[in-house]
Amino acid sequence: MSASQETSATSTDTRNTVSGADTVKIKRALVSVYDKTGLEDLVRGLHEAGVAMVSTGKSAALIRGLGLPVTEVAELTGFPECLDGRVKTLHPKVHAGILADRRLPEHVAQLEELGIEPFDLVVSNLYPFQQTVASDATPDECVEQIDIGGPSMVRAAAKNHPSVAIVVNPARYGDVLAALAGPDGGFSLEQRKRLAAEAFAHTAAYDAAVASWFARDYAPADETAFPEFLAMPYRRSSVLRYGENPHQGAALYLAQESAGTLAEAEQLHGKEMSFNNYVDADAALRAAYDFTDPCVAIMKHANPCGIAVSTEDVADAHRKAHACDPVSAFGGVIAVNRPVTVEMARQVAEIFTEVLVAPDYEDGAVEILAARKNIRLLRTPARARRRVEFRQICGGLLVQEGDLYQAPGDDPAAWQLAAGPAASEDVLADLAFAWHAVRAVKSNAILLAHGQASVGVGMGQVNRVDSARLAVARAGDRAAGSVVASDAYFPFADGLQVLIDAGVRAVVQPGGSVRDADSIAAAEAAGVSMYLTGTRHFAH
Numbered sequence: 246m247s248a249s250q251e252t253s254a255t256s257t258d259t260r261n262t263v264s265g266a267d268t269v270k271i272k273r274a275l276v277s278v279y280d281k282t283g284l285e286d287l288v289r290g291l292h293e294a295g296v297a298m299v300s301t302g303k304s305a306a307l308i309r310g311l312g313l314p315v316t317e318v319a320e321l322t323g324f325p326e327c328l329d330g331r332v333k334t335l336h337p338k339v340h341a342g343i344l345a346d347r348r349l350p351e352h353v354a355q356l357e358e359l360g361i362e363p364f365d366l367v368v369s370n371l372y373p374f375q376q377t378v379a380s381d382a383t384p385d386e387c388v389e390q391i392d393i394g395g396p397s398m399v400r401a402a403a404k405n406h407p408s409v410a411i412v413v414n415p416a417r418y419g420d421v422l423a424a425l426a427g428p429d430g431g432f433s434l435e436q437r438k439r440l441a442a443e444a445f446a447h448t449a450a451y452d453a454a455v456a457s458w459f460a461r462d463y464a465p466a467d468e469t470a471f472p473e474f475l476a477m478p479y480r481r482s483s484v485l486r487y488g489e490n491p492h493q494g495a496a497l498y499l500a501q502e503s504a505g506t507l508a509e510a511e512q513l514h515g516k517e518m519s520f521n522n523y524v525d526a527d528a529a530l531r532a533a534y535d536f537t538d539p540c541v542a543i544m545k546h547a548n549p550c551g552i553a554v555s556t557e558d559v560a561d562a563h564r565k566a567h568a569c570d571p572v573s574a575f576g577g578v579i580a581v582n583r584p585v586t587v588e589m590a591r592q593v594a595e596i597f598t599e600v601l602v603a604p605d606y607e608d609g610a611v612e613i614l615a616a617r618k619n620i621r622l623l624r625t626p627a628r629a630r631r632r633v634e635f636r637q638i639c640g641g642l643l644v645q646e647g648d649l650y651q652a653p654g655d656d657p658a659a660w661q662l663a664a665g666p667a668a669s670e671d672v673l674a675d676l677a678f679a680w681h682a683v684r685a686v687k688s689n690a691i692l693l694a695h696g697q698a699s700v701g702v703g704m705g706q707v708n709r710v711d712s713a714r715l716a717v718a719r720a721g722d723r724a725a726g727s728v729v730a731s732d733a734y735f736p737f738a739d740g741l742q743v744l745i746d747a748g749v750r751a752v753v754q755p756g757g758s759v760r761d762a763d764s765i766a767a768a769e770a771a772g773v774s775m776y777l778t779g780t781r782h783f784a785h
């Protein structure tokens with residue numbers, strides 16, 4: 246064992262035997278905050294409790310302006326803040342005061358020898374790097390907003406939580422005042438550990454933002470849209486009752502920019518959202534929210550069992566979507582891209598529905614639906630597009646650009662007529678609807694539509710023939726005269742033949758198979774119009 250290892254082993258042994266009061270009384274605080282929200286009340290409370298305050302430039306000015314005593318860090322260190330604030334608290338008189346482990350007699354003795362007073366509380370939050378990046382700031386301005394001294398103080402205090410309490414969140418100032426008013430005038434060890442955990446999360450999220458900006462914008466390694474380094478801080482917002490199945494634990498975490506998304510949807514009524522409710526509601530939003538006309542999507546197991554648009558209103562769209570497959574719609578999750586009307590609410594209230602998610606609810610709609618105990622009502626703005634999508638695989642993460650329905654082949658004007666007569670305006674409108682809707686269906690996906698509504702959906706089959714059969718079976722009599730969208734090309738004419746035999750009048754599909762000629766010939770022979778988009782919409 247080397248000498249230094251010996252020393253540290255001895256130190257550790259000593260540390261383990263040092264006992265101290267669980268609560269560290271707050272006598273001296275270091276205050277250095279960028280966000281000064283709530284600071285006035287906090288520093289008044291600190292002063293009233295007899296706590297001596299040391300503080301940096303503007304924080305100190307605010308305290309002094311309130312007529313309260315405060316020592317400037319520069320006075321303490323005997324060194325001026327310099328380099329435009331790049332160096333303020335980076336000094337042993339500050340950091341030794343934060344980092345001394347006061348359970349260790351040798352640390353306490355060293356502080357005395359050096360004439361350094363310890364801190365019991367550090368209150369800090371960091372320069373607004375993320376907000377600066379989100380603004381029109383220049384790269385230099387962004388770099389300048391990378392806080393150096395702040396994270397150093399925060400991490401030091403969090404590491405030394407056995408002796409120091411660290412507060413990074415203005416929402417905790419009330420807790421500080423409560424702790425001061427408590428019998429021991431400070432935080433317990435358990436509380437300091439929790440505060441330290443919050444502090445490390447604060448600096449980790451901050452560093453993740455800085456590192457991501459460097460990797461993505463400031464110093465990308467190459468031209469790809471995918472940075473070399475990905476850091477995504479998520480915060481737990483709730484522990485769910487269970488996961489996909491009752492034996493699986495689960496929780497919901499929020500991304501940093503989660504406002505206005507499903508994860509932060511306002512729940513207006515009903516039981517707690519389950520894991521599967523979130524998965525289905527997410528798929529429903531993706532299906533319905535980017536249609537321009539009023540649209541309703543009814544999902545089961547993340548697939549639409551009915552989707553429709555209406556030029557009239559959402560109640561009409563709901564009737565049409567429900568009619569697609571009323572059996573499967575039982576226990577469904579519904580998304581609608583317009584406020585829920587009273588009429589639609591009445592209709593939905595008649596059907597057992599797990600979740601209804603909408604951008605809003607007209608007066609009286611919630612009351613009607615709330616008569617149903619089991620339905621969950623969510624409100625979230627009409628913003629469903631995910632520009633980037635992540636999929637976990639064992640040991641890794643797949644990242645792709647979202648399928649935003651903006652590919653060249655998503656514009657019917659760009660479609661190529663490959664077989665049969667040119668479709669009438671109505672039929673073309675149904676084809677356009679079917680093409681838009683089929684992208685919400687798991688591959689292999691076949692969607693039959695008529696009158697701007699799905700009438701039969703074949704989803705998730707391992708070959709396109711079975712998807713076609715399923716869609717036709719679900720459509721029943723409605724297959725004849727309907728139009729069909731296929732999310733990917735027909736590898737053989739057999740799947741298409743199932744649809745032709747059922748009487749479809751027009752088909753839209755990407756094309757691109759080596760056997761396209763077979764499918765085109767089959768359509769031509771049946772007098773069925775076939776359009777090729779050149780774009781594929783797999784959803785796995």
Ligand SMILES: NC(=O)c1ncn([C@@H]2O[C@H](COP(=O)(O)O)[C@@H](O)[C@H]2O)c1NC=O
Binds near residue numbers: 330
């Ligand atoms: N450089 C330093 O030594 C330093 N020490 C503290 N800060 C930051 O300065 C801010 C507070 O400054 P003021 O009290 O002047 O508003 C805090 O966000 C704090 O994290 C520093 N600034 C940046 O690195």
